[in-house]
Amino acid sequence: MIPGPIEISPTVQQAYSVPPPGHRSEELKEAFGASIEALREVFRSSADTQPFIVSGSGTVAMEMAVMNLVEPGDSVMVIDTGFFSKRMIGILERAGAKVAVLEAEVGRAPDPDEVENFMDRGDYKIVFATHVDTSTAVLLDPEPVAKAARARGILSVFDGVCAAVGEVFRMEEWGADLYLTASQKAIGCPPGLGLMAVGPRALAARRNRSRPPAASFVDWENWLGVHEAYEKRLPSYYATPATNLIMALSASLNEIRGAGLDTIWRQHARVAEALRAAWASLGFTWIPQTGFEASTLSALIVPQGVRVSKLTERIARRGVIVAGGIHPQYRERSFRVGHMGWAISQAPLLERTIRAIALALQDEGHSVDAEIAVAAFRDGRTS
Numbered sequence: 375m376i377p378g379p380i381e382i383s384p385t386v387q388q389a390y391s392v393p394p395p396g397h398r399s400e401e402l403k404e405a406f407g408a409s410i411e412a413l414r415e416v417f418r419s420s421a422d423t424q425p426f427i428v429s430g431s432g433t434v435a436m437e438m439a440v441m442n443l444v445e446p447g448d449s450v451m452v453i454d455t456g457f458f459s460k461r462m463i464g465i466l467e468r469a470g471a472k473v474a475v476l477e478a479e480v481g482r483a484p485d486p487d488e489v490e491n492f493m494d495r496g497d498y499k500i501v502f503a504t505h506v507d508t509s510t511a512v513l514l515d516p517e518p519v520a521k522a523a524r525a526r527g528i529l530s531v532f533d534g535v536c537a538a539v540g541e542v543f544r545m546e547e548w549g550a551d552l553y554l555t556a557s558q559k560a561i562g563c564p565p566g567l568g569l570m571a572v573g574p575r576a577l578a579a580r581r582n583r584s585r586p587p588a589a590s591f592v593d594w595e596n597w598l599g600v601h602e603a604y605e606k607r608l609p610s611y612y613a614t615p616a617t618n619l620i621m622a623l624s625a626s627l628n629e630i631r632g633a634g635l636d637t638i639w640r641q642h643a644r645v646a647e648a649l650r651a652a653w654a655s656l657g658f659t660w661i662p663q664t665g666f667e668a669s670t671l672s673a674l675i676v677p678q679g680v681r682v683s684k685l686t687e688r689i690a691r692r693g694v695i696v697a698g699g700i701h702p703q704y705r706e707r708s709f710r711v712g713h714m715g716w717a718i719s720q721a722p723l724l725e726r727t728i729r730a731i732a733l734a735l736q737d738e739g740h741s742v743d744a745e746i747a748v749a750a751f752r753d754g755r756t757s
């Protein structure tokens with residue numbers, strides 16, 4: 375139950391577990407083409423948005439966004455809500471951007487007013503924000519950021535690695551220019567693919583550059599023709615795609631479309647709220663302030679006197695793997711539970727997680743009641 379790689383559905387695992395299809399095979403052409411179409415839908419993006427599916431992890435998608443949009447000397451702003459915003463700042467600095475950082479208080483995202491004031495104090499080409507920061511489980515609402523950027527002619531780029539499919543995102547309606555994610559989080563596949571949707575204004579920004587990006591693999595111009603061909607179910611080649619992963623992606627996106635994205639968004643929100651009821655009944659507090667809690671993971675603060683590594687080890691001994699803290703301010707004080715993708719439809723898995731955490735607390739000498747916590751979860755989930 376870590377925030378990625380997540381548990382995948384049996385159908386996705388089956389689609390993945392085939393002899394490697396060739397990149398010109400019928401099944402790969404269909405899976406690639408259908409995935410491009412489905413991504414456009416899953417990100418709620420316009421018909422002239424170009425999805426990209428590239429080998430690598432979420433970080434490659436971050437790098438691809440930066441390398442195509444940023445030219446050395448460009449002024450950009452980053453809304454810093456934690457660990458992965460800081461990674462984005464590092465990537466931007468390497469690309470030669472002048473980076474202005476709007477730092478958020480830990481546990482929350484800046485208010486829309488603050489974002490707009492900051493935008494007006496500089497002359498920014500692009501704003502970068504993290505939809506859900508995985509170190510703090512803080513949710514940033516992309517809508518006001520994208521709309522404020524659009525109104526000012528600034529491009530908006532969202533790192534949706536720990537959010538896409540688990541949190542509401544409407545690229546076209548909000549006027550966002552780029553949304554990126556990775557295969558191993560809420561999209562429900564094994565790790566190994568960077569995914570993104572690039573809107574028309576961002577595509578134009580790449581085309582209008584004075585010189586191409588200084589790296590070939592992440593230059594999306596090299597991938598445009600490939601994706602256009604596969605969408606027409608024609609084979610194409612720039613660099614060998616991760617064919618098994620694309621088979622898995624296609625199966626996963628098919629399941630997502632079958633269930634309905636709105637339903638999946640609602641399920642994530644309801645399960646997250648029900649889990650918070652269970653956490654509260656166990657005496658936990660968490661990093662995000664009220665109104666900033668992500669639906670895809672929880673970042674729980676351990677009780678005084680409890681060592682995080684000891685607690686997560688005890689939870690593992692009870693049969694559930696959770697993740698330690700990674701935000702510098704909370705590394706020794708928090709642990710993280712992922713609840714996204716297939717697992718949120720599996721009540722026994724979620725209840726086992728609650729019990730494992732409760733029993734680990736008991737092992738630490740805390741008197742908590744696992745069954746009361748599970749009951750709080752059940753109430754929340756079915757209400």
Ligand SMILES: *Cc1c(COP(=O)(O)O)cnc(C)c1O
Nearest residue numbers: 431432433458506508535536556
């Ligand atoms: C996981 C994650 C990343 C990095 O993805 P990798 O696949 O590990 O490279 C980036 N941003 C966010 C918000 C993440 O949760």
